[in-house]
Amino acid sequence: MKAITQDYSLEYAKQLDHMDKLAHLREEFYVPDGMIYLDGNSLGLISKRAERTMLEMLESWKTQTIDGWTQGERPWFFLPESLSKQMAALVGADAEEVIITGSTSTNIHQLVSTFYQPSGNRTKIMATDLDFPTDIYALQSQLRLKGYDPETHLIRVASRDGRMIEEEDIIAAMSDEISVILLPTVLYRSGQLLDIKRLTAEAHARGIIIGFDGCHSVGSIPHYFSDWDVDFALWCNYKYLNGGPGGVASLYVNKKHFGRVPGLTGWYSSNKSKQFDMEHNLTVEHTAGAYQIGTPHIFSIAPLIGALEIFEMTSIEQIREKSLHISRYMVELINHELPGLGYVLANPQEDDRRGGHISLEHDEAIRICKALKQNHVIPDYRSPNVVRLAPVALYTTYADVWQTVQILKNIIVEKQYEAFDAKRGVVA
Structure with missing residues (x-):
C-alpha cells in the first residue's frame, strides 16, 4: 500500500x-483528561448522549412506573424493535432482520441451536483455531447437546502462522460433512478482516449454512449482510458501538429464514399481538424478534439509544x-x-x-x-x-x-x- x-x-x-x-x-x-484511550475494541467510551438516555430511562421508571411498558417517549415493551432500523443501517440489513437482545454467548447458543440441524452426512460444525473462546465453548456445547463429540465434530481451520486464517483454507474445509459454519468477521488478536461475501457464497454453493460473529467489526466496518445473503450474525454493542459495559447484544437473521421456530424460545419469541394472551401454543414472531427469549434488559439497552444517535451524525x-x-x-x-x-x-x-x-x-x-x-x-x-x-x-x-x-x-x-x-x- x-x-x-x-x-x-x-x-x-x-x-x-x-x-x-x-x-x-x-x-x-x-474522554478523561490526560488519557489516550486505545481500548475501544474492548470497551467503548461513554458518550454524553448515552448518559442522557440512560438517565431518561431511569426517569421513565420513576414517573411512569409499570405504565412505562406501553407509555412514554420510548415504551419498554417495544424498545428492542425501536432501535432495529438504526442498528440495521450499520450492518446492511432490513430493520426486521435485526434485533437488540441477549449477549454474545447467549446469541451464539440461540442461533446455532436454530440452524444446526444435523442430518445424514452433514453433522459437523466449522470454526477456526483463532476464534474467541466463547464461540468455541458454545459450539462444543451445542454439539454435545445433539449427542456428538466436539473432538471429532468441531472442525477448526488451522492458521498457517498463528495470526491469520486464509480464506482458501476455510473454503477447502467446506466438505459435505459440514452443516453449519460460524466465523469471526475480524480475528480478535490479529485484527484480520475475513472476506465475508466470498465465504458466504462459497458456503452456499456447497449447501452449508453460514453465520458470523461481528463483535470486533460492527460499528467500525461496513457490512452488507442482506446483500451478501449471510444466514445469521451476532455482535456485542459495547465495543465500537459504545453501548456500555456488559451491554445488551444484537443479532441478525436473514429474512429468508423467517417463520422458523428458534432453537431457544421464550415468551418474547412471540408475536407481540399475541404475547399477553398467555397461550401455551407459541405464535412465533415473523421477524428477527422471534430470536428474543426473555424480557428485554431495559437499563442495558438505554445507553445504546444515545450511542446509536452518534452514528446517525455520520x-x-x-x-x-x-x-x-x-x-x-x-x-x-x-x-x-x-x-x-x-x-x-x-x-x-x-x-x-x-x-x-x-x-x-x-x-x-x-x-x-x-x-x-x-x-x-x-x-x-x-x-x-x-x-x-x-x-x-x-x-x-x-x-x-x-x-x-x-x-x-x-x-x-x-x-x-x-x-x-x-x-x-x-x-x-
Whole structure:
C-alpha cells in the first residue's frame, strides 16, 4: 500500500487532526483528561448522549412506573424493535432482520441451536483455531447437546502462522460433512478482516449454512449482510458501538429464514399481538424478534439509544474511511519509530484485510501494557504476547497515535517495563 506520510512529526499529526472530518464527534464523548484511550475494541467510551438516555430511562421508571411498558417517549415493551432500523443501517440489513437482545454467548447458543440441524452426512460444525473462546465453548456445547463429540465434530481451520486464517483454507474445509459454519468477521488478536461475501457464497454453493460473529467489526466496518445473503450474525454493542459495559447484544437473521421456530424460545419469541394472551401454543414472531427469549434488559439497552444517535451524525462508510487512514498512519509510525525494539506488527497490512485495531506483538507485552497505563495510555493485552491498540474513528486523534508510538519507544529504550511484573491481571 502507498504510504500516507513522509512526515513523522507531531505537527503533521496535528495537521491531520485539523483536516479530520469526524473530529467534531470526539466532543460527544467523555474522554478523561490526560488519557489516550486505545481500548475501544474492548470497551467503548461513554458518550454524553448515552448518559442522557440512560438517565431518561431511569426517569421513565420513576414517573411512569409499570405504565412505562406501553407509555412514554420510548415504551419498554417495544424498545428492542425501536432501535432495529438504526442498528440495521450499520450492518446492511432490513430493520426486521435485526434485533437488540441477549449477549454474545447467549446469541451464539440461540442461533446455532436454530440452524444446526444435523442430518445424514452433514453433522459437523466449522470454526477456526483463532476464534474467541466463547464461540468455541458454545459450539462444543451445542454439539454435545445433539449427542456428538466436539473432538471429532468441531472442525477448526488451522492458521498457517498463528495470526491469520486464509480464506482458501476455510473454503477447502467446506466438505459435505459440514452443516453449519460460524466465523469471526475480524480475528480478535490479529485484527484480520475475513472476506465475508466470498465465504458466504462459497458456503452456499456447497449447501452449508453460514453465520458470523461481528463483535470486533460492527460499528467500525461496513457490512452488507442482506446483500451478501449471510444466514445469521451476532455482535456485542459495547465495543465500537459504545453501548456500555456488559451491554445488551444484537443479532441478525436473514429474512429468508423467517417463520422458523428458534432453537431457544421464550415468551418474547412471540408475536407481540399475541404475547399477553398467555397461550401455551407459541405464535412465533415473523421477524428477527422471534430470536428474543426473555424480557428485554431495559437499563442495558438505554445507553445504546444515545450511542446509536452518534452514528446517525455520520455514516459507517465515513467511519471506515477514517479508521483505515488513522490505523495506517499508526502502522507507518510504528515501522518508522520502533525497528529493533522487539515489536512485531501482527495485523494485515492490506486495507481490505485489516479491521479496526492494531496488533503489536512483543515478548514483554504484559509489562509493556502496564507501562503504557503508567503513561496514561490505555491499551489491551491478549495472550500470549499481543498489545492491541484501537484508534477508534469517533474519538481518537492523530496526535494520540503519535504520542502513543513515542511512548512505546520510550518504554523499551528507557526500560520502563522492567518496573512491572509479567503477571496478567484478572481482566487483561
